[in-house]
Amino acid sequence: MSNRTEISTLGEFGLINHLTKNFEISNASTIVGVGDDAAVIDHYGKQIVVTTDLLIEGVHFDLMYTPLKHLGYKSVVVNLSDVYAMNATPAQITVSIGVSNRFSLEALNEFYEGIYAACERYNVDLVGGDTSSSQKGFIISVTAIGEVAPDKFVKRSTANKGDLICVSGDLGAAFLGLTLLEREKSIYLENPQIQPDLENESYIVGRFLKPEARKDIIEYFAEQNIVPTAMMDISDGLSSEVLHISNQSNLGCRLHEDKLPIAEETRLAAFKFGLDPTVCALNGGEDYELVFTAKQDDYDKLVLNDNISIVGYMTELDEGRKLISKGGNAFDITAQGWNALK
Amino acid sequence: MSNRTEISTLGEFGLINHLTKNFEISNASTIVGVGDDAAVIDHYGKQIVVTTDLLIEGVHFDLMYTPLKHLGYKSVVVNLSDVYAMNATPAQITVSIGVSNRFSLEALNEFYEGIYAACERYNVDLVGGDTSSSQKGFIISVTAIGEVAPDKFVKRSTANKGDLICVSGDLGAAFLGLTLLEREKSIYLENPQIQPDLENESYIVGRFLKPEARKDIIEYFAEQNIVPTAMMDISDGLSSEVLHISNQSNLGCRLHEDKLPIAEETRLAAFKFGLDPTVCALNGGEDYELVFTAKQDDYDKLVLNDNISIVGYMTELDEGRKLISKGGNAFDITAQGWNALK
Numbered sequence: 001m002s003n004r005t006e007i008s009t010l011g012e013f014g015l016i017n018h019l020t021k022n023f024e025i026s027n028a029s030t031i032v033g034v035g036d037d038a039a040v041i042d043h044y045g046k047q048i049v050v051t052t053d054l055l056i057e058g059v060h061f062d063l064m065y066t067p068l069k070h071l072g073y074k075s076v077v078v079n080l081s082d083v084y085a086m087n088a089t090p091a092q093i094t095v096s097i098g099v100s101n102r103f104s105l106e107a108l109n110e111f112y113e114g115i116y117a118a119c120e121r122y123n124v125d126l127v128g129g130d131t132s133s134s135q136k137g138f139i140i141s142v143t144a145i146g147e148v149a150p151d152k153f154v155k156r157s158t159a160n161k162g163d164l165i166c167v168s169g170d171l172g173a174a175f176l177g178l179t180l181l182e183r184e185k186s187i188y189l190e191n192p193q194i195q196p197d198l199e200n201e202s203y204i205v206g207r208f209l210k211p212e213a214r215k216d217i218i219e220y221f222a223e224q225n226i227v228p229t230a231m232m233d234i235s236d237g238l239s240s241e242v243l244h245i246s247n248q249s250n251l252g253c254r255l256h257e258d259k260l261p262i263a264e265e266t267r268l269a270a271f272k273f274g275l276d277p278t279v280c281a282l283n284g285g286e287d288y289e290l291v292f293t294a295k296q297d298d299y300d301k302l303v304l305n306d307n308i309s310i311v312g313y314m315t316e317l318d319e320g321r322k323l324i325s326k327g328g329n330a331f332d333i334t335a336q337g338w339n340a341l342k
Numbered sequence: 343m344s345n346r347t348e349i350s351t352l353g354e355f356g357l358i359n360h361l362t363k364n365f366e367i368s369n370a371s372t373i374v375g376v377g378d379d380a381a382v383i384d385h386y387g388k389q390i391v392v393t394t395d396l397l398i399e400g401v402h403f404d405l406m407y408t409p410l411k412h413l414g415y416k417s418v419v420v421n422l423s424d425v426y427a428m429n430a431t432p433a434q435i436t437v438s439i440g441v442s443n444r445f446s447l448e449a450l451n452e453f454y455e456g457i458y459a460a461c462e463r464y465n466v467d468l469v470g471g472d473t474s475s476s477q478k479g480f481i482i483s484v485t486a487i488g489e490v491a492p493d494k495f496v497k498r499s500t501a502n503k504g505d506l507i508c509v510s511g512d513l514g515a516a517f518l519g520l521t522l523l524e525r526e527k528s529i530y531l532e533n534p535q536i537q538p539d540l541e542n543e544s545y546i547v548g549r550f551l552k553p554e555a556r557k558d559i560i561e562y563f564a565e566q567n568i569v570p571t572a573m574m575d576i577s578d579g580l581s582s583e584v585l586h587i588s589n590q591s592n593l594g595c596r597l598h599e600d601k602l603p604i605a606e607e608t609r610l611a612a613f614k615f616g617l618d619p620t621v622c623a624l625n626g627g628e629d630y631e632l633v634f635t636a637k638q639d640d641y642d643k644l645v646l647n648d649n650i651s652i653v654g655y656m657t658e659l660d661e662g663r664k665l666i667s668k669g670g671n672a673f674d675i676t677a678q679g680w681n682a683l684k
Binding site for chain 1: 400438
């Protein structure tokens with residue numbers, strides 16, 4: 001082993017692809033393996049989905065401004081979001097933690113209060129886990145298991161040309177919430193006398209610290225008999241996710257800037273920081289909204305739901321992946337999403 | 343939050359119990375939750391099991407003497423062992439890793455070679471995971487999913503008075519393998535000129551670095567139509583596990599020292615280190631053998647299998663939990679198993 005290749009040269013998605021590309025599925029029960037929001041497993045003709053996330057202090061969260069209860073809640077929600085992104089309903093989770101001795105039992109109780117609050121809100125059961133010490137930092141691993149009616153799961157790779165591209169809720173707020181918290185942290189570190197100024201910013205801060213998963217959207221699909229043609233949750237940013245769907249579906253796409261759902265609070269916060277709200281919405285990440293493609297026939301049903309915005313449509317591969325600006329210009333969509341390996 | 347309780351005051355099992363005791367199961371599909379080797383989930387009348395482990399560098403493994411390929415293999419095997427301990431067959435795993443930039447891609451390739459070797463050996467599919475950076479140390483989280491015929495899963499709490507206590511394979515070798523590796527490490531650290539002396543110790547070192555899960559025993563149960571009354575895998579040591587079964591089944595037990603299966607290599611290594619082989623077998627841990635209880639009616643079938651030893655039997659609660667020594671004396675069994683939180 002004389003060669004040394006730096007992991008950072010591949011990026012997160014490249015690394016996962018590299019490590020798993022030669023793996024062949026051997027169980028008939030494995031329907032969808034690595035490469036989507038969650039795996040799909042067939043058990044005796046019925047299907048379950050499984051997804052997992054590893055959260056590491058200093059990489060994925062900063063305890064300086066993250067209350068432990070919120071952290072517990074969010075650790076669960078980000079996994080449930082992946083289950084919903086398969087058009088499935090989460091039912092069970094496991095939670096493993098590694099804690100250093102700087103944590104007290106009271107601190108862990110707070111963290112678990114958040115876990116339990118999320119379990120209650122989303123009707124999932126905590127069924128297992130593992131608890132151990134860590135030499136440094138807090139480590140959280142959550143696995144979520146969900147159920148999906150046979151063959152109703154929705155992958156990333158199955159969008160069709162002409163399909164509508166839709167997103168739930170609004171975008172960019174979580175990124176601005178994080179930006180604000182990071183700014184207040186550096187002010188505090190320079191001068192601990194100054195109290196954080198989070199006045200009027202509860203929306204964006206809340207979106208970052210305590211996101212919700214879009215249970216309601218999946219329920220709406222079931223009620224309205226809509227099956228999206230492709231779907232993902234938005235953890236890295238809309239641009240990054242739309243590129244995943246386009247790449248895996250072997251298609252192009254058009255997004256319209258004027259259709260992107262951005263909350264008023266998000267626009268104001270972006271202006272305050274001198275940032276373009278559109279860029280925040282496209283590349284912000286951590287919103288945990290859903291992006292999905294749907295048949296044009298579903299248009300009438302989709303527009304009835306105030307929590308769904310139609311933001312574009314899928315095109316032929318050779319038309320590229322474009323953002324049409326408010327001024328009518330076409331720009332290439334590039335993934336500037338968060339990259340945990342940078 | 344003015345109180346501070348040190349986590350170490352509870353120990354690992356106490357901590358898990360404390361954090362999960364108030365959690366109520368709300369999904370009908372959750373059959374067995376926290377507190378066994380794995381959870382059991384009913385999906386449309388069919389049952390799956392789920393288990394997860396978090397492994398942290400410096401706490402659970404030492405890269406100074408653990409080849410990465412072996413580490414990958416073992417990370418999978420310890421989870422599969424929990425699935426077998428439910429009398430289930432593993433089918434899928436997810437693997438999440440956190441790596442610092444001291445790891446090269448070549449190092450990760452080696453680790454995944456071990457993952458893949460275990461997947462192939464045990465016929466399981468890698469179906470997902472998460473890859474991120476860590477600020478310090480290597481972090482591994484593996485979740486395994488298995489299948490079990492309806493109501494054939496085996497818990498820890500269902501042993502009956504008079505049941506035979508059985509163990510697979512032999513005990514104590516992994517602990518002595520670790521002891522040897524730790525000794526060679528300290529010699530090396532004091533004098534890097536001295537080469538490690540692992541001559542003739544491949545059995546105990548192999549048992550520690552590359553354990554196997556007892557797939558064969560579960561298959562034997564199925565062939566012979568044996569359903570153990572209670573079962574666990576031996577990760578903390580036989581004493582600790584037998585106490586779990588006794589406590590959860592509300593019974594006492596008798597173990598016979600002369601029946602404990604100990605390999606000749608293990609005995610020799612114990613003597614070399616001035617340790618009692620029986621103590622190593624009882625408290626060593628990391629053997630990943632199975633301990634199970636079975637009806638006396640199954641005696642004839644059990645003795646036919648050379649990989650199964652009958653080491654004792656379950657008694658009434660008020661008869662206590664006793665080890666009967668070779669000299670005929672009765673000693674209380676105490677759990678001195680490994681405690682990851684110490």
